[in-house]
Amino acid sequence: MSTKGSTSDMTFPPDWHTGPDDSFHGKITKDGPFQPEKDRYHLYIGLFCPFAHRANLVRKLKQLDKYAGIDISIVKPYPKDEPDTPSKPGWRFNLKEESQYEGATEDKLFGYRYMNEVYFRADKSYKGKYTVPALWDKKLNTMVNNESAELLRDLQTAFDELLPKDVAEVTLYPKELQGEIDTVAGWMSDHLNTGVYKAGFAPNQEVYNKNLPTVFAALNKLEKLTKHHGGPYILGAKMTELDVRAYATIVRFDTVYVQHFKCNLGMIRYSYPVLHNWLKGTYFNEEAYRETTDFRHIKENYTKSHLDINPKGVTPMGPWPEVEEGYEKDWNLILLAHDLNDQLQKAILEAQNLTTLAKPTPRPSTPPPRDPLFQRTKDAPLSDYEKRAKAYNAIVARYQRVQINLRVLQEKVASYREDVRGLEARFVPARKMKKVKHDVEAVGNAAGNLEEGVVRLGVEVGEARRAAM
Known part of the structure; x- marks a missing residue:
């Protein structure tokens, strides 16, 4: 069980271990004390x-x-x-x-x-x-x-x-991507890898409120980055160090961080379709990722060793499964409805904001007569009527923007339906086609519902505008 060898006659780099309070920082090099040797x-x-x-x-x-x-x-x-x-x-x-x-x-x-x-x-x-x-x-x-x-x-x-040569050539830090890897690794480390801990171990509400949004901001950036490169890895066709860094956190996210660290503004499986597909691909298609992941160790460590967070040490049964199956190899299908859904959510949010503005605002009273000799000067404060009229004009302008967004949305739905028909003509497998059709039709239905809501909203805005004028 013991090991042979001694450090007494060996000269170590000054930054290897500077003292009892320091970590160990040795590197494996040909010309240093720690040389690359088998079984060492x-x-x-x-x-x-x-x-x-x-x-x-x-x-x-x-x-x-x-x-x-x-x-x-x-x-x-x-x-x-x-x-x-x-x-x-x-x-x-x-x-x-x-x-x-x-x-x-x-x-x-x-x-x-x-x-x-x-x-x-x-x-x-x-x-x-x-x-x-x-x-x-x-x-x-x-x-x-x-x-x-x-x-x-x-x-x-x-x-x-x-x-062997083919294994040695596997690089996770390729020269042409090193700049981007270093940049992404910087914010990923600060806001995601350690960010979940900053939120989870927050000593009070203020610290938690400060740190949690940065976790999801990092996930949003990672979702967009992976989408931009089109998969299957974060930077595109090549697996890099970023996939390793991200995987170690994201594979634990739904399983532990959502409930244990209260990182519950969203889940990978429901809120991040691109990262969700990436996770399924790395877990099910890359043996090294799956073999090094043990969910029992993960769940029981957090829930049974952080007793200040979970005093009774009860380990939740879910979520199940820890990683969902159904990796989609054709990333174009993953991205097909994603952009449209993104815009749909923005349009719905705009309509909701507009509804909030339009409904509770009382109708303005009849404009008071003005003495022509005493017209309001440029810098004079607005009357109550003028304030209300200005607010309603702003609402109408926003409503018109919603209508424009809706028309664009409807055009995209029609275009995506054409894409679906094109996929069918190329004999894409029926199982995939069923899912694509379902996704696109779901967006189409949501757009239809939004259209009905906008029509109803238009009536309310019209009444408000007439009252204001």
Whole structure:
């Protein structure tokens, strides 16, 4: 169970580990202390943790378990003592003499009970968090790195010389996309990956109200970005690091974050059709994504270790299924009704706003006569009648815009129906056609309902306008 090797005669980079309060920041390089060698490294993870998930996912995508011999030890999802101190040591491993938590493992290197013992083996004075992921060097008997973002990037290329050519050529950080990846990763990390935690662990209503909208703003941006590139991945035809970063959070969103972290302004499956199809594609079509996802670990970790949020430790049964089936390979079908539905929602919102303005406003009284010698000057305040008349004129102008939007909407519905007929002529499978027809007809029906509402609204606005004049 023990490892061989020593750090006593080894010179380490100054930023590897600056002291007991610092994390570990080592990199796998040919010319440094941590060199790319087969069967030398071991990864500690928790299947519940989205940040450990990213490192483990790269390990599987690059087949580092097979070709670099990087095995894993998996901590149990609960209990976790808080805070992390020597007396409350945090995450635990399975032990042979105790009941086994399915999917967790023993500490395969040392047989330790707690993750903090691994940290103290690397630094007896360590005072930081006992987090996962953590990469261990069996040769030098120390920790290489426990920063998930650094491991996510480093593991992508560090062992390429040990891999078959076709596997080594798999890159999640292609040169031509690095600028866009870095930009998106920045706001995704701040507002989505860690944003759900900022909202979920908010100490009061004010902090929650401040952080929750940014989570959904990030989801909105990600939905538009994925739609813009047309799938199947976030940046289009190539899987990149962004897919790994997004997946670790989004696969947990409906299952945990909606109810546990109160991120309930929407759900992926109902509010984000493009990201929903992307999630189904990554989960069901990419083996590495599915194999590294364990929903029992995920759900029981959040609900049974965050007892300040969920004191009774009850784990919800739903949602079911955790990831819905029915991935649509033809992304044009996913996008077909999406734009129209977007515009429909905007038109409905405009009509609702217009209704709100029109209905409760009382009719203005008859305009008072004015003495021609004392006409209102340019800067004089408006009379009560003039204020009401101005408000109604504004309502009528908005109503006219709604009518224009409706006509555009109706034209698009007609155009999309033509597209459906064209798809039928190309012998698109009946099952797909049924869904497309259903989606387009649903939008058409909604547009029809909106048209009826606009007609009724027109009568009200007309009456209000006549009263104002």
